[in-house]
Amino acid sequence: xxxxxxxxxxxxxxxxxxxxxxxxxxxxxxxxxxxxxxxxxxxxxxxxxxxxxxxxxxxxxxxxxxxxxxxxxxxxxxxxxxxxxxxxxxxxxxxxxxxxxxxxxxxxxxxxxxxxxxxxxx
Numbered sequence: 001x002x003x004x005x006x007x008x009x010x011x012x013x014x015x016x017x018x019x020x021x022x023x024x025x026x027x028x029x030x031x032x033x034x035x036x037x038x039x040x041x042x043x044x045x046x047x048x049x050x051x052x053x054x055x056x057x058x059x060x061x062x063x064x065x066x067x068x069x070x071x072x073x074x075x076x077x078x079x080x081x082x083x084x085x086x087x088x089x090x091x092x093x094x095x096x097x098x099x100x101x102x103x104x105x106x107x108x109x110x111x112x113x114x115x116x117x118x119x120x121x122x
Contacts, residue, residue, distance in 0.1 A: 007073050010107070011080055015066045021058040027051045031110045038114045050112075061121070063087040066098070078102040086121055094121050 017025035027047055030036075036050045037043045038057070044050050064086050071080040081099045088094070096117055103111035 011071055019065050023051055023055045023058060026054060029109055031105060031108045035111045039116050039118055061086050062089050076104050078104060
């Protein structure tokens, strides 16, 4: 991934899959041996396990919407920062900042680290 325009669209596509709660589309961006960590949860290894974790999370909320403020890339790493608004099933919301670190190989994410505090979500 060499230029910012290509990376920006790729990042938008990933977050669109998340914001539409499409677990299948999201996992299409991942390598089979993905290393995934969400917040302070334990690391999840492998696409099937990540798919299960993400699906469970998507079902635990009504919706979510990311606003990406900035992103940076260097070699095989992309860092993006912004805010995310979670809507609970009772229609109440929680807005929190997030940062993600993505390690990429052949335009697939091999390591996905999500830094977000969802302790007030539930």
